[in-house]
Amino acid sequence: MTMKRLINLKRTEARRIFITYSAVVIAYVIFQVMSSSGFLSSSMRGMLVPICAYMVMAVSLNLVVGISGELSLGHAGFMSIGAFSGVASAILMQSTITNAPVRLALAMIVGAIFAAIAGFLIGIPVLRLKGDYLAIVTLAFGEIIKSILNNFYFGVDAQGLHFSMLTDTTRLLKGGRLIIRGPMGISGIMKIATFPMGFILVMISLMVVFNLVNSRSGRAFMAIRDDRIAAESIGLDITKYKMMAFVTSAALAGAAGALFAMNYSTIVANKFDFNTSILILVFVVLGGQGNMLGSIIAAAALTVLPEKLRGFSDYRMLLYAIILIVTMLGTNNAEIREFFTKLNPFRRKEEA
Amino acid sequence: MTKRIFTCALLILAMSSCAFGAPFKLGGTAPLTGGAAIYGTAARNGAAIAVEEINAKGGDIQFELRYEDDTHDAEKAVNAYNALKDWGMQLSLGSVTSKPCEATAAENFSDRIFALTPSASSAAVTEGKDNVFQMCFVDPNQGTASAQYIGEKGFAKKVAVIWKNDDVYSKGVYDTFIEAAPKYGLNIVSDTTFADGNDTDFSVQLTDAKDKGAELVFLPMYYQPASLILAQAQAMGYAPKWFGIDGMDGILTMEGFDKSLAEGVMLLTPFNADAKDELTVKFVAKYKEKHGEIPNQFAADGYDCVYAYYQALTQAKANADMSAEELCTKMIEQFTTMTFNGVTGENVKWSANGEVTKDPKGMVIKNGAYVGLD
Structure with a gap:
């Protein structure tokens, strides 16, 4: 975001963006220092990368749900496309590009590209719909992506790349490697995802989303969200703008998927099912639609919470649900919100 | 009172001295x-x-x-x-x-x-x-061992397989079973799949196995879908021999499962709760x-x-x-x-x-x- 643009923005908006960036940077610095000085438990250290991935997922879904106002229930599908294409490309590049961070960055770019293509193709039919219909169709596409990946085989040998569907008919030569093995997913992934890379991805996605939202297109998104007919009457191309938001969101989700997958040694398509899509939607709703900082905090809090509740053993998911309900009720209660705005030190006097 | 405290202390001492x-x-x-x-x-x-x-x-x-x-x-x-x-x-x-x-x-x-x-x-x-x-x-061994067991004991010649094609475990066993089957004289007449989300209705798979005359149905899967398969086969009057692997173990302790349905089901597992050793x-x-x-x-x-x-x-x-x-x-x-x-x-x-x-x-x-x- 250029300085000039930042100044031109409404001051409240500029302040909000500034707070979001600085919150992310401060949190990163604190955790990075704690992690390298050994103050962080293994449990927390292990969650840093997935938290970054979920933050990006939440921010990208917020672009679709919060800014352009379409309920998408298949966001995990894009994450899985990014995860599978990213990891597969990282494995293919393993011998040529030995520098792990570079390989990870390239894998995330590949993941983003594939997810963007999928987002575009899915967007063509989906974005002609609206409201509940759109939600149901995105749900269906999420499931379709999962099924396809569960039946997809992809291998490499001396003769090049081989694909097959349903059953493994790749017939690899000796020394070849079957990378994607249908329901068995990908095994033996080199764990190259790191917290700094996760942080960079979070910052990039925030920049992309903020720049987009505060551009001419971003205002078009919101105009369409608020009144579709009025927006159409002044000549806004509804499908084009919706597609722009949808594809951007899919690309970011793809990069997040690649980051997430490369934090584990194995990945299966079933991981990215309907439940994961809903989980990400919960981040967005809890954090506030259109509120990026909220999404980021919600993603971090709801990833850490189940781990912190381990002490309650079998009751922990019950407690998790109760805490979620109480938080949702609390954040939507006008009196409680007012109480928190009063506590806000950044609040300017004239607003009060 | 003091006596009691004394014995307590002694007890604690004794316990800690033989602490291991x-x-x-x-x-x-x-x-x-x-x-x-x-x-x-x-x-x-x-x-x-x-x-x-x-x-x-x-x-x-x-x-x-x-x-x-x-x-x-x-x-x-x-x-x-x-x-x-x-x-x-x-x-x-x-x-x-x-x-x-x-x-x-x-x-x-x-x-x-x-x-x-x-x-x-x-x-x-x-x-x-x-x-x-x-x-x-390891999964691949289970598939080979099952084929060998069925073949050598002469349970059946015509075999149907129903497996879960989005599951690592099922797929691993299935692959080696199919590979080993011909070696032990087994003829796979029906080969059908299911996946997460469509694992409640098995009429298509069972009809296929029945029409092709399978004498034995091999079920490389966990017990939950297997329990439904058994119930639906009985409802359609199909009574082949059933053969499962270690995932089938647990079917008898499943809540709400009619144990009579599992009567005669064979499974290959390393553990036999009935053994007399x-x-x-x-x-x-x-x-x-x-x-x-x-x-x-x-x-x-x-x-x-x-x-x-x-x-x-x-x-x-x-x-x-x-x-x-x-x-x-x-x-x-x-x-x-x-x-x-x-x-x-x-x-x-x-x-x-x-x-x-x-x-x-x-x-x-x-x-x-x-x-x-x-």
Whole structure:
């Protein structure tokens, strides 16, 4: 975001963006220092990368749900496309590009590209719909992506790349490697995802989303969200703008998927099912639609919470649900919100 | 009053003097909630019984067991593993199910914490890791062993297979079964699949098997879909022989399942709760008393894992002050050389890549209980 643009923005908006960036940077610095000085438990250290991935997922879904106002229930599908294409490309590049961070960055770019293509193709039919219909169709596409990946085989040998569907008919030569093995997913992934890379991805996605939202297109998104007919009457191309938001969101989700997958040694398509899509939607709703900082905090809090509740053993998911309900009720209660705005030190006097 | 305090103090003194050194911290992740919870809780209960028995012996080797829930998900399994690491885990029981265990095994490998998984059976769990060992058969072996067993016992010539094509376990067994079938004179007449989400109606698969005249249906899957298959086959009047693998174990303890449906179902599992040897009888009695049900193979695997550790630690003269890394080196040494006798098999040996060698046992369900086939 250029300085000039930042100044031109409404001051409240500029302040909000500034707070979001600085919150992310401060949190990163604190955790990075704690992690390298050994103050962080293994449990927390292990969650840093997935938290970054979920933050990006939440921010990208917020672009679709919060800014352009379409309920998408298949966001995990894009994450899985990014995860599978990213990891597969990282494995293919393993011998040529030995520098792990570079390989990870390239894998995330590949993941983003594939997810963007999928987002575009899915967007063509989906974005002609609206409201509940759109939600149901995105749900269906999420499931379709999962099924396809569960039946997809992809291998490499001396003769090049081989694909097959349903059953493994790749017939690899000796020394070849079957990378994607249908329901068995990908095994033996080199764990190259790191917290700094996760942080960079979070910052990039925030920049992309903020720049987009505060551009001419971003205002078009919101105009369409608020009144579709009025927006159409002044000549806004509804499908084009919706597609722009949808594809951007899919690309970011793809990069997040690649980051997430490369934090584990194995990945299966079933991981990215309907439940994961809903989980990400919960981040967005809890954090506030259109509120990026909220999404980021919600993603971090709801990833850490189940781990912190381990002490309650079998009751922990019950407690998790109760805490979620109480938080949702609390954040939507006008009196409680007012109480928190009063506590806000950044609040300017004239607003009060 | 003073007398009482005195005796109390004496008692405490006595207890602490015969305290047997610090316990080894043994940790594992398992699905304790969710769809696969029956396996996780069984393995945990089995391991807990073994730990209790060993600690009661009062020898030098004592265990402290802790299980964390992984909900059968690789991401949660790594979180659970890290929580155990924070607790100070010295020896690991890996994870109970395959995919989560693949993820935690990679952590075990990089952290140099030795792992012996009770039941994670996919080949990728141990592949390329010198410190991860399995107590159960590796999936590919189950497929070959099933084909061999069916062929050699002459149960059927025409065989149908119904398998789950989005599941690591099912796919692993299916692949090798299909490969081995022709060798043992089996003719696969029907080969149908299902997946998550369409695992409630099996009429298409069963009709196909019936129309093609399959005499035996092979079910390489977990018991939940299998229970529905059995019920739906009965409803359509189709009564072939049924053959399952270790995932079928547990069908009798499933809530709301009509046990008569499973009558005559055969399965290949390393553990036979009906066996008359002393070890098994003792274990089954204790499990029944504590948990009110017959232990399945997962419980037996968990039980054996702890005893295998006990034997290896005794032989290695290890003590609990050793770091996880030291123990890891010692355990690799022991497990690749020792022979273990447990409830899931005699003369159990491990190869250097962590796979186990033992004989599978054929079982059949009769009058609502597992009975040995031989």
